[in-house]
Amino acid sequence: MSKNVLVLPGDGIGPEIVAQARRVLELVNQQDNLDLTLSEALVGGSAIDAEGVPLPEATLEAAHAADAILLGAVGGPKWDTNPDFQIRPEKGLLGIRSNLGLFGNLRPAILYPQLAHASTLKPEVVSGLDILIVRELTGGIYFGQPRGVRVKEDGVREGYNTYVYDENEIRRIGRVAFEAARARDKRLCSVDKANVLEVTVLWREIMEELAKEYPDVELSHMYVDNAAMQLVRAPKQFDVVVTGNMFGDILSDAAAMLTGSIGMLPSASLDVNGKGMYEPCHGSAPDIAGQNMANPLATILSVAMMLRYSLAAGDTADRIEAAVSQVLDQNLRTGDIWSEGMQKVSTTEMGDAVIAALQA
Numbered sequence: 001m002s003k004n005v006l007v008l009p010g011d012g013i014g015p016e017i018v019a020q021a022r023r024v025l026e027l028v029n030q031q032d033n034l035d036l037t038l039s040e041a042l043v044g045g046s047a048i049d050a051e052g053v054p055l056p057e058a059t060l061e062a063a064h065a066a067d068a069i070l071l072g073a074v075g076g077p078k079w080d081t082n083p084d085f086q087i088r089p090e091k092g093l094l095g096i097r098s099n100l101g102l103f104g105n106l107r108p109a110i111l112y113p114q115l116a117h118a119s120t121l122k123p124e125v126v127s128g129l130d131i132l133i134v135r136e137l138t139g140g141i142y143f144g145q146p147r148g149v150r151v152k153e154d155g156v157r158e159g160y161n162t163y164v165y166d167e168n169e170i171r172r173i174g175r176v177a178f179e180a181a182r183a184r185d186k187r188l189c190s191v192d193k194a195n196v197l198e199v200t201v202l203w204r205e206i207m208e209e210l211a212k213e214y215p216d217v218e219l220s221h222m223y224v225d226n227a228a229m230q231l232v233r234a235p236k237q238f239d240v241v242v243t244g245n246m247f248g249d250i251l252s253d254a255a256a257m258l259t260g261s262i263g264m265l266p267s268a269s270l271d272v273n274g275k276g277m278y279e280p281c282h283g284s285a286p287d288i289a290g291q292n293m294a295n296p297l298a299t300i301l302s303v304a305m306m307l308r309y310s311l312a313a314g315d316t317a318d319r320i321e322a323a324v325s326q327v328l329d330q331n332l333r334t335g336d337i338w339s340e341g342m343q344k345v346s347t348t349e350m351g352d353a354v355i356a357a358l359q360a
């Protein structure tokens, strides 16, 4: 049966990098008989310009109907200062995430050996790094009620948020992480602050419970402050890391920077059925938009994740990842990952090279 992929180019470099990723998806669709049907819709600033809102009704409907969504990036100086927060580009993304219940955020941090120099850390610490951070995306302190700023009896103002997870929320993100670990090196590190926060005592308990269902996966626990240190000291000790929304926000950005090449990092946000939205970790890069110089590889690698996690086409995903590694072996580099002696290529030339590698 045919599956639907919704493509959301977005703003800034979004349309440029998505165009290359779409070419790749169309090619493998043909080559591997995947029977995918692609459609496109507006989101973010471009949707604000055309329809007055960052998430038009038609886009949300198409997102519901799709089996997977490929997103470029949203945002830009033209819209980011709108005093009405409802008419900001990122509301488009948040709207899709919450309406579709995309609670499971998968952020790989992979450093291709060819790019070891791109990291600010010593090559021997990060070369060949391949870890996966699984972040809970729709709960925790970012969403907990009550929240706000109030005036105390003595007239002093205080801000407050609520850190809450119920056991079902913990269990479902735990399952995503255990499944991912099972498909990788079978090691899962759960990150919490169980020495201070009751909510993460429960978190730890549920992870232990789940571990009984996954005897082939080795579960360990780490406090978040130590995890931050270990991530910088010896990141290769990790395989899969699972954590809540706020800790995951911070740790996944730190992990991304270990690789030094944000233009290379894909991500996935999944619902309970494995449907997901896939996007590069970076933003819309307005500083280089429209110049055919953005790195399309993070978006192309997002297509690979989409095929693996939402479209049951893991072999095709492997082929795309191998093709990306091959173009790096050919010394082709966009500006963000360029170094002395390498051949500088444009967005479209990088797309051409990946296509050629897939056709070889």
Ligand code: NAI
Pocket (backbone or CB within 6 Å): 013, 017, 072, 073, 074, 075, 076, 077, 080, 090, 093, 262, 263, 279, 281, 282, 283, 284, 285, 286, 287, 288, 293, 294, 295, 296, 298, 334, 336
């Ligand atoms: P950014 O990730 O867009 O850019 C940071 C730096 O990295 C810039 O110098 C940019 O040129 C470079 N860069 C990013 N992606 C690149 C690529 N593929 N190839 C080469 N260089 C690349 O983050 P920034 O500047 O903080 O935000 C710019 C806009 O993007 C803002 O409107 C922000 O709200 C939005 N944004 C959107 C996200 C999304 O759609 N998921 C995520 C993060 C930011």
Ligand code: MG
Pocket (backbone or CB within 6 Å): 249, 250, 253
């Ligand atoms: Mg962040």
